[in-house]
Amino acid sequence: MSNRSFTQHALSDWMQGTGPDADIVISSRVRIARNLLGHPFPMLATNQQSQEVMERLTSVGNSGRLNEIGRFETIPLSDLNELERRVLVEKHLISPNLANESRCGALVLSDNESVSIMVNEEDHLRIQCLYPGFQINEAWELASRIDDIFEEEADYAFDERRGFLTSCPTNVGTGIRASVMMHLPALVMTQQINRILSAITQVGLAVRGMYGEGSEALGNLFQISNQITLGQSEHEIIDNLHSVAKQIIEHERAARERMMQQESRVRLEDRVFRSYGILSHASIMDSKEAAQRLSDVRLGIDLGLIRDVSPQVMNELMVLTQPGFLQHTFNEKLNMDQRDIRRAELIRQHLGRKSDHGGV
Numbered sequence: 326m327s328n329r330s331f332t333q334h335a336l337s338d339w340m341q342g343t344g345p346d347a348d349i350v351i352s353s354r355v356r357i358a359r360n361l362l363g364h365p366f367p368m369l370a371t372n373q374q375s376q377e378v379m380e381r382l383t384s385v386g387n388s389g390r391l392n393e394i395g396r397f398e399t400i401p402l403s404d405l406n407e408l409e410r411r412v413l414v415e416k417h418l419i420s421p422n423l424a425n426e427s428r429c430g431a432l433v434l435s436d437n438e439s440v441s442i443m444v445n446e447e448d449h450l451r452i453q454c455l456y457p458g459f460q461i462n463e464a465w466e467l468a469s470r471i472d473d474i475f476e477e478e479a480d481y482a483f484d485e486r487r488g489f490l491t492s493c494p495t496n497v498g499t500g501i502r503a504s505v506m507m508h509l510p511a512l513v514m515t516q517q518i519n520r521i522l523s524a525i526t527q528v529g530l531a532v533r534g535m536y537g538e539g540s541e542a543l544g545n546l547f548q549i550s551n552q553i554t555l556g557q558s559e560h561e562i563i564d565n566l567h568s569v570a571k572q573i574i575e576h577e578r579a580a581r582e583r584m585m586q587q588e589s590r591v592r593l594e595d596r597v598f599r600s601y602g603i604l605s606h607a608s609i610m611d612s613k614e615a616a617q618r619l620s621d622v623r624l625g626i627d628l629g630l631i632r633d634v635s636p637q638v639m640n641e642l643m644v645l646t647q648p649g650f651l652q653h654t655f656n657e658k659l660n661m662d663q664r665d666i667r668r669a670e671l672i673r674q675h676l677g678r679k680s681d682h683g684g685v
């Protein structure tokens with residue numbers, strides 16, 4: 326199967342489990358949506374028009390202007406097979422929308438996979454920067470630098486009153502979505518999560534699942550992002566998200582501490598080690614159960630209950646156990662039942678129980 330560098334490893338640099346508050350914030354992301362003046366939005370464009378946009382924008386990617394930031398590769402989506410595109414979605418590097426757009430879509434990807442620039446997705450240009458842990462300001466600064474580089478080379482569609490024009494009205498204005506991916510198991514276990522999530526939506530933030538819009542919040546992972554792009558400056562958007570995320574971190578930490586102190590500790594330990602045991606020995610594991618049990622073990626690691634597994638292994642398993650990556654790893658097409666068996670096998674291997682099932 327594929328030798329593309331992004332398929333060689335599941336863990337991008339920003340998924341290494343490092344960075345500030347990494348026990349709760351997996352990653353921080355800023356994406357900027359932009360469109361070129363005088364060109365129809367991708368959904369209305371002809372092949373010829375989309376081709377022109379792709380050439381215009383990838384030429385900036387190839388011009389060396391991005392060298393000050395890192396090494397970049399431009400990948401036309403038409404060069405990728407279906408599985409490679411799926412792997413990119415599972416690594417959060419492209420959207421399902423772009424994966425389906427193999428005509429004139431392209432990806433400009435940095436070698437550490439922290440910057441992925443999508444061309445001809447919902448908008449002509451989507452610049453995405455990902456950082457490990459709670460580093461939303463850093464993600465914003467980098468995204469803004471890249472935006473400046475493109476703006477020097479290409480005329481953006483901009484309206485004095487409305488701001489940057491985007492294909493979906495929800496992005497008009499700044500065109501920015503800033504988000505943090507948070508692991509909030511203690512708030513879920515102590516049943517505080519619904520109250521907190523509803524408070525979050527009241528201050529103009531949106532809550533989504535691990536794979537963004539329309540995805541379920543599996544494995545106690547919640548993506549919290551700004552809902553509003555109009556009427557607020559970029560700095561206000563980032564500051565608002567930063568301060569709300571900080572408060573959620575404090576609540577999650579307090580809930581963890583309480584669970585570790587009271588009689589509930591034994592229940593917590595039972596849950597963590599039960600999940601660890603099941604992950605280490607099960608023969609069949611569907612994706613929902615895997616996400617939940619990986620969340621329990623991750624919490625056990627973060628609380629110091631489990632010491633012989635690293636947080637990186639948990640992040641790696643989150644990606645490796647996705648359908649596309651599983652098929653890539655085992656180099657075969659797998660139906661759902663086969664995937665559940667292979668998923669269990671892979672998890673056992675990563676948790677160091679290689680010999681349990683006849684030496685898999």
Ligand SMILES: Nc1ncnc2c1ncn2[C@@H]1O[C@H](COP(=O)(O)OP(=O)(O)OP(=O)(O)O)[C@@H](O)[C@H]1O
Pocket residue numbers: 351352353354356414417418419420447455496502504505506533534535536537538548
């Ligand atoms: N903080 C984050 N860390 C890692 N991945 C993230 C983070 N925030 C979003 N993502 C990923 O980015 C992808 C797109 O997410 P989402 O659909 O929420 O945003 P979007 O496509 O930029 O927004 P829009 O709905 O406005 O088009 C998804 O795979 C999602 O998991």
